[in-house]
Amino acid sequence: MKLKRDLTAIALGLSTVAMFAQTGNTETRQIKEEGKTVFNPHWFMQVQGGAGYTLGEADFGDLISPAAALNFGYQFTPVWGLRFGVSGWQAKGGWVNPATTYKYNYLQGNVDVTLDLGNLFCGYKANRLFNPYFFVGVGLNGAFNNDEAVALNNQGYEMAYLWDKNKISPAGRAGLGVAIRLAEKVFFNIEANANVMSDKFNSKKAGNADWQFNALAGFTFKFGKPSRTTEPVYYEPTPTPPPAPAPVKEEPAPAPVVEEVKPMTQNVFFKINSAEIRTSEENKIASLVSYLKEHSNAKVSLCGYADKQTGNARINERLSKERAEAVAEALKAQGIAESRITVDYKGDTAQPFGTAEENRVTICIAE
Structure with a gap:
């Protein structure tokens, strides 16, 4: 009988604790500022491949060559970042009469300032599907393997700016691209860029700068946490004032209470x-x-x-x-x-x- 009474008392005690816990959980705190997703600075890498076109005296299709690029960068703010990269592979030159083409190789180191157009004009959004961007930069182009141009020159083509071993040229560049979100840290990117270099890049004298264009596609990988979610900010609860003291009665008659x-x-x-x-x-x-x-x-x-x-x-x-x-x-x-x-x-x-x-x-x- 005593055991039964003890079990009943324990059950009542647990029920009381649960009731108070449930009452406490139903109280809500007043939110001053909602939690939100904010930008986090981060590193990124881009791997790209595609086709290049060097402006010259031949049909468009005859001057298309393979191209590739590898970039590493840092996104400082939602709008702008900085990237360093290496691009290149193969370029082609053309001769009109008699019609012929020749190929050579190049590698170009680049430093680009990037501008996220989506965040610039529409505000930051971590899960935006399409992120267009613009970039402008400078580079140093090193061309090599110019044996075919040398052979043509020896055959009488007379290239005024012929180079043999290699040719180093400064370059200016700009381009547009779009990054398509596949996951939080993985994007598919499509990019087009234009590079302007010395007139001697393709061994021919034209009296103006040489232009080289690229159309590339690949993937962007972001490292670390590109964004973070802030916690809501709550108002501090207002303390309950202590009860007012009871008025003191004075003899012979109570003093009037002035509010x-x-x-x-x-x-x-x-x-x-x-x-x-x-x-x-x-x-x-x-x-x-x-x-x-x-x-x-x-x-x-x-x-x-x-x-x-x-x-x-x-x-x-x-x-x-x-x-x-x-x-x-x-x-x-x-x-x-x-x-x-x-x-x-x-x-x-x-x-x-x-x-x-x-x-x-x-x-x-x-x-």
Whole structure:
């Protein structure tokens, strides 16, 4: 019998603990700033292959050669990065009369500045499917294996800029490409680029620079974490004030209790680049309305702010004004006379709080 009573007591105790645990889990914390996906600087590698075309005096198809490229780079921001690479393989030259072509090899070291056009014009998005990009750079071209051109020259073709062992030329380059997302760190890329070099690149004197074009396709591999997700920022819970002490009765008669009207301050927070009052902030508007209706002589001062870390001074001035006016309209919609409301705004010239999230605010003081 005693064992049965003990088991019953243990069961009741466990049920009580579970009930309190469940009650605690149902409490929700108020979110100040939602979690979001943000860019993370990272390294990347590109492996490409395709076809090259060297401008010359022959049919287009006769001057197409195989081409390849290997690039390593670092993406500093969502918009721009820097890459170092080696490209090349084979190039061809042509002679008109009698018609003939000759081939030679080259390798070119490149340094390119890259610009992500998708993030530049549409904002950063970690899982964007198509990422167009532009690049511009410089290189050093080393051509070699020019035996066929030497043989043609010996046959009477008279190439004015003939070179034998090798030819080193500076190069300028630019191009466009698109990276197609296959996975978080793997992209399929298609790229076209143009390279301008010395007139001596193809051994022929033309009186202008030589041009070499490439159409390449391959894969981009990103290393590390290209993006990360931030945790939500929560408001700190407001501490419950201690109960007011009971009034002290004085003899012979109790002293009259004079009620002191204390000012009310409410901070209505907004999301980044927004002047819309969130559902989570509506209870603060309701508290202001209740205070103003209870104290008919009280007035309320509203002052809007914007965080200095986002946007610019002109945008932030407009945004802070819209935030203050949004609260004013919400008060008027609930019956508070316009004559009792004063609206001001500071833009980002003043930062009343220590974090950017808290400075997206309208401070309301009713007294």
